[in-house]
Amino acid sequence: MRFCDETGVDSYWNPEEHVLVGFVCFLTLPTKRSPEGLKQGTMKVYLYAVRHAHVIAGLKNPLQGASVLESALRAVKRKQGAAKKPRLPVTVSLLSAMKEFVFEESKDVSIWRLHDARCVWAILCMGVFGMFRLGELLGDSIVRDEDFVWLPSQKLVAFHLKSSKTDPFRLGCQVKLFFTGTPVDPYRALFDLVSLRPAGLGGATRNTATFSMSDGKVLSRAVFVSMLRALCAKVEKKLGLGLNAQHFSGHSLRRGGATSMYLRGCSSDTIRTMGRWRSLSYRLYIDSSNDVLLHAQSRMAMVTTESLAGDLGVQQQVSPNVPNLWTAASAEEDDDA
Structure with missing residues (x-):
């Protein structure tokens, strides 16, 4: 909802693919809680939530056939890389x-x-x-x-x-x-x-x-x-x-x-x-x-x-x-x- 409000998207429902790609780009921006933006895996969870909302409302799955969106997610994953900073335990x-x-x-x-x-x-x-x-x-x-x-x-x-x-x-x-x-x-x-x-x-x-x-x-x-x-x-x-x-x-x-x-x-x-x-x-x-x-x-x-x-x-x-x-x-x- 914040994405729609800040970018001027009129409706949350039936988004076109370019809107979903814009949503992914929006999630890469730094926030107070996530200074480096959200991880690609978290972005996919958000998109699955959008899909779920449409399915239970009887609407078309907006992720189906979204090849450009898939490419955008792969690009984010490559940019973020697979390496993680070690997290040592406080034993x-x-x-x-x-x-x-x-x-x-x-x-x-x-x-x-x-x-x-x-x-x-x-x-x-x-x-x-x-x-x-x-x-x-x-x-x-x-x-x-x-x-x-x-x-x-x-x-x-x-x-x-x-x-x-x-x-x-x-x-x-x-x-x-x-x-x-x-x-x-x-x-x-x-x-x-x-x-x-x-x-x-x-x-x-x-x-x-x-x-x-x-x-x-x-x-x-x-x-x-x-x-x-x-x-x-x-x-x-x-x-x-x-x-x-x-x-x-x-x-x-x-x-x-x-x-x-x-x-x-x-x-x-x-x-x-x-x-x-x-x-x-x-x-x-x-x-x-x-x-x-x-x-x-x-x-x-x-x-x-x-x-x-x-x-x-x-x-x-x-x-x-x-x-x-x-x-x-x-x-x-x-x-x-």
Whole structure:
């Protein structure tokens, strides 16, 4: 609709082929969320949506026989190239190494600076242990305290994810985060953020935006990714692991959680269930008990001196080899950069 409004196209229905080609060109333009324009695969999804709308309305499929449109899509694909910038995982071991740098500037300073550190740390822990896409935590749908149900007797907090990329009907789902009793503890990170929040930011009221910073604004994805890369650069400077901070993105949290679980011996079924993967989606309905999920997150949190370099795959500068996992999931990765 925005394309039609901005280019003066009179009707959304029965577009001629040159209009669809113009739509593809429009999608290559940079936007705030996609500085390099949309990927060719995403453009095809948009076009399929146009086709679907016409079919259910009883109209002719506008993509049928559109040879010029197909040529335009192939040209976009060639221009964009097949190579992807590596996306390194934020494993639990790397998360552990980051912690001192998250809180280093908050020592002996105001309560506001400490709150900001807690906010960043909570997002990091929640993102890795819950295998969240960054847009699910810092997207248009603001996460609020009322989205969390605290169950101290079961040592868990249940987060209601209102919607996600693979939940177009906004049915929502529940993601459980457990108390692990380790330095990288998602339950403790969230509890400290909410319970110790300065009164000036709303205290612990249910409607408060969970990830609001000391300036009262919700942390944006772009700012968070910049912080993440700065933290990775500090870890690299201290430990010399051969990391390129620019190879970390918002999706590194989700990758890191799954990678950590795999390297700790968790089954593919458990990883797919906890990560809410679209592939083999029926597995999402397998009833994994709280004991199983607690055991999995506790194993993720086990960090040793040797595990840091091993988890990162620093020799190859790529994620460790996780067979059959990223191949199935690669199509659903966000373009959070």
